[in-house]
Amino acid sequence: MTDTARYAAAQGTELPENVILRVNHLVKEFPITRGVFFKKQIGSVKAVSDISFEIRRGETLGLVGESGCGKSTTARCVLRLLEPTSGEVLFRTNGEVVDIAGAEGDTLRRIRREMQIVFQDPYASLNPRMTVASIVAEPLVVHGIGTKQERTDRVKELLSVVGLSPEHANRYPHEFSGGQRQRIGVARALALNPSFMVLDEPVSALDVSIQAQVLNLLEDLQEEFGLTYLFIAHDLSVVRHISDRVAVMYLGKIAELADRDALYERPMHPYSHALLSAVPIPDPDVEARRKRILLEGDIPSPANPPQGCRFHTRCPKKQEGVCDVEVPELRELEPDHWVACHFPEVKKVF
Amino acid sequence: MSEMGYQVEAEEPDLALEAEGLAVEPITQWDLFSARLRRHRLAMVAAGILAGLVMLVVAAPWLPLHDPTERLVDEAGRSLVNIAPRQGLWLGTDDLGRDVLSRVIYGGRASLIVGVTAGILVALLGTLIGSLAGYYPGLPDQALMRFTDLVLGLPLLPVAIVVGRILPEIPFLPEWLKQGPFGIALLLGFLSWGSLARIVRAEFLSLREKEFVEAARAAGASDRRIVFRHILPNAMSPIIVTTTLVVGSAIIIEAALSFLGFGVRPPTPTWGAMVAQGGRLAVRGFWWSLVFPGIALVVTVLSINFLGDGLRDALDPTQTIERK
C-alpha cells in the first residue's frame, strides 16, 4: 500500500457524519520553468506530497511545521485558492459531500460561502483603499446577500461580535493596530456564517499581549457559532493551547497526526521530538533542566526532496538501507495516533 | 469610496467615543487624497501654474491678443520685425513681425494638446495591456509582453519623423490628423505606452499575490471585481505618476520634432518650433524670441513633474491624515 493509502482506507470511503472535511492524497507541485519564449519545465517544487487527513465537526485541527513544510499550501488547496495537482478535498455542505478540488462555477461559489480564511499578516490582508465597512461587507456584496441597509446592520453586528466598536466602520485599515486589524479580518471571515474556517498563522504577527486577545476571541467564536477550524501555525505552544488534534508536517508530508495531548506528551516521530524539544518554555528552571535534541543541518530543498523518508538526512535514528530507501507509511500505532516512521518510539521531551 | 454609503445612524451620541475621536464621519478616498495633496506645497504651486496655463490657452481667442500668425505693422505700414519687449508688445515680435506673447500662448495650446492626448492614450493602452498581461499569466502574458518589448524597441524620434512624414501623404485621413497637433499626439501615444504597460503588469503580479486579493477570492469574488475593486485602485499611484511623466516627455518630444522641422506644420505656433527659430534669432541679439517660449516649456514640464510627485504621495494610503 502506498504512503497514505492505509490512512485513507482506515477511514473508509464514505465521509462519516462527524467529519466535515477530508483530504485524500493531496499533491501540489509548482513547476520550475526556464526560458522566455518557449517555457520548458525543468523540475518542480513538491510542496505537498500525497497527504491525507480529516477534520471533524466542531474541532480544531492544528497543522504545524517549519517554513517550507507545505502547511500553507495545503490550506490554500483546501480552499481552492490554489489548484491541487491531484487528490480530493471532500467537504460536507448541507448534507451532501462535494469534492472541492473538482468543483466549478456555482458549486464552488456555494462552497465558498461555507468556508473562510483568516490570514497571518493583518497589514497585507486588508485592502488599504477600502473602509472597514466595505471590507467586512464584501463577502455579502459578492454573494448578493441582503439590501444595503441589511448589510450595514450586519457589519455593525459583526464588528461588535469581534470586539470592535461599530463606529470604527468608516475608518481605513491603517488607522488600526495589528490586533484590531486581525479582528477586522475575523469579522470579514464571519460575514457569510461559514461552518469551517482556515486560520493561517492568525496570531504570528501579533505581540504577545495581543495574541491572547485574538486567541480568546477565536475560541469564543468557535463556541458561539459551532465553527470548525484548521489552525495553521509554526508556534507549537499556541497550537497546543487551541487544538484538539495536531498534525506535524515535514517537507510536504505528514510525519505525525494525533490528539493534542498524545502528540505533546507521547510524541513518536523523531522530528516531533526535535521540534518539541526546540520550543523554548518561559521558565528558567524548566529550561535549565531540559535537554534539547539539536538537528544536524538544514531542511533540504522541496525541489529535490531526499529519497526514502524525507527526514532521514537529519534524523538521529536513521538506519541505512531502510530509511534512505523506503518511504515510511503513516500508520496507526495507537488509537487515533498516526506516525510515519520506520522506528517510532515514545519519548517525553519536556 | 464606501460602496455601501455607510452612515453612522443618529443614535445617542456616545460621549466617550467622541472624546476618543472614534465616532467619525466617513472619509472617502477622494477626501483623503485631496487632503494629502494639499499638504504638498510644491505640487500645489505646480497645479496652480498648470491651471493658469490651461485657462490661458483655452481662453486665448477671447483675450485681447494679436493673431499669432499676423505680421504686425506700425501706423506707417512698416513691419514690426524683431521688436524688443515694450508696452503693448510685452514679449516683443519675431523676425516675421508676429507677436511673441500671442505665439507663446497659442503655442501652449499645441503643447498641451500633445501632452494631454498622448498621456490619456498611454494611460489607457498601458493600463489595459499591462493589466491583461499581469492578470492572465501564460500565453496572453507572453504574447502581450513580447509585443510590448517590440514597441519599446522602436526608436522614438526616427519612427516619429518617418511616420510624421508619411502621415500627410495618406489620402483618406482627415485633415486635422494630418496637420494639427493631434496627429503628433496620437503618434507619440502609440509609441510610448510600453513602459507603463510593464509597470502595470509588475504591479498586478505583486498585488494578485496579496492576501487581501486572496481574501476576496476566498469570498467568491469574480475576476472583474478583483481587478476593479482590489487591484486597480492599488495600482493607481504608479499609473498616474508614470502618466504625468509621459505628458511631460511628450511635450518635450513634440518640441524636439518641431525644432527639427517635423512637428506641427507652420505657421501654427508650437513651443518647439519657436525655440528653434528663436535660437537663430538669439545669436543676432533678439533673445526674447528664444527665452520666452523656452521658459514656458521648462516651467510647464517642471510643473507637470512636481505635480506627479505630489500625486504619488497623495495616493499613498498609509500617509496619515489627522482626524480633527
Place this chain on the structure above:
Amino acid sequence: MPEPLLRVEDLRTYFATEEGVVRAVDGISFEMYPGERRGVVGESGSGKSVTAMSIMRLIEPPAGNIVTGQIVFQGTNLLELPEDEMQRIRGGKIAMIFQDPMTALNPVYTIGDQLMETIMLHQKVGRAEAREIAIKALEDVQIPNAEQRLGDYPHQFSGGMRQRVMIAMGLSCNPDLLIADEPTTALDVTTQAQIMDLMLNLAEERGTAVMLITHDLGVVAGFCDTVQVMYAGGIVESGTADDIFHNPQHPYTWGLLASMTRLDDARKHRLHSIPGAPPSLIRLPEGCRFRPRCEFAVDVCRQILPVLSPVGDDGRLVACHRAEELDLKTLEVDAASSPQVDADPAEGVSA
C-alpha cells in the same frame, strides 16, 4: 561589587516625525556587568531596539537624537567620543548581531572578504593572519568546510548558516559586549535552538557579556541571567531571570507571562489577556504609561510616572506605585478574573 561594564543613565532617544516627537526611549537607566547575559524584553515599540542602537550610536540625526543621558562603557562615556574612536569600538569591543542576517551581509562580497575586513579593521594583522582567524571563527560557529566556504557569497548560505556567520563576525574580535537584536526571530524553531545553543556555549566559554533583545520570553528563560522588561520607552521591571519569571512584581510583566501559551501547559483554559494596545509614543498617557491597560491602577497612577526603584533586597527594580502592596504571585489566573477587553473603547487607535 565589580565595576559595571556598561552603565546607561537617564537615556532619552527621540525621533522627529511629521505627526510629532516619538519618545522611543524615555529616561532609562541600567547597568551590565562583565559576563552578564541580560535579556531586554518588550513588545514592538517598547524601545528595546532603540536602546541597542543608542548604545552603538547608530541613531541617525536629524530624525533621531539622543536627547540626554550617559552611556558609560568601561569608564568612557560613549556619547562624548569622537566618531572615529566610536568606529573602533563598534565591531571591536561592542559587537552587534541583527535580526535579518540577509540584509546585514553585503550580497556582492564573499563571506571571507567581509569577515576578514572586520578582523583587519580591529586587529593589527595582515591578510594571511586575518584569513586564519576568519577560518577559526567559522569553525567556532560550527560551519562545516569553513575554509572552502570563505569564498561563498551570502545567498549561498541558508538562514541559519547566515546567522552563524553573523555571530562569527561579531565574536571574531573578542568583544566584551555582544548585542544581539532578535537574532532568531527570522529563523525556524529548530534552527533557533541550534543558534541559541551555540551562542550560549560561546558566551560562556569566552565570558562575553550579551545583551539579548527579544520579544520571546521563552528564549530569554533559557539564555539570560538577568532580565529587564520594557514598555512604551521605559523599563518597568528588572531583576534576575528567576525572580522575573517566578515572581513578577510589575502588573505588565505579570500580565505578559499570564497571557503566554506554554508548551508544557496541558490545561484547556482561557488565556489571561491584557486589554487594549500599547500607547502611541507621541501622545503618552499622563502618569504611569501602563495605567490605561492596568487592572490594578489607582488614582496616583493617573498622575505620577512611577520611577524604577528597588523592591526587596535582591537587586530587583520595579516601576510601579503599588509594587510593595500587590502580591501578584498569589493571583490565580483564570477567565473570570480576566478583564473584559472587548468593550474597551480606549483601545488605542494607532496610525
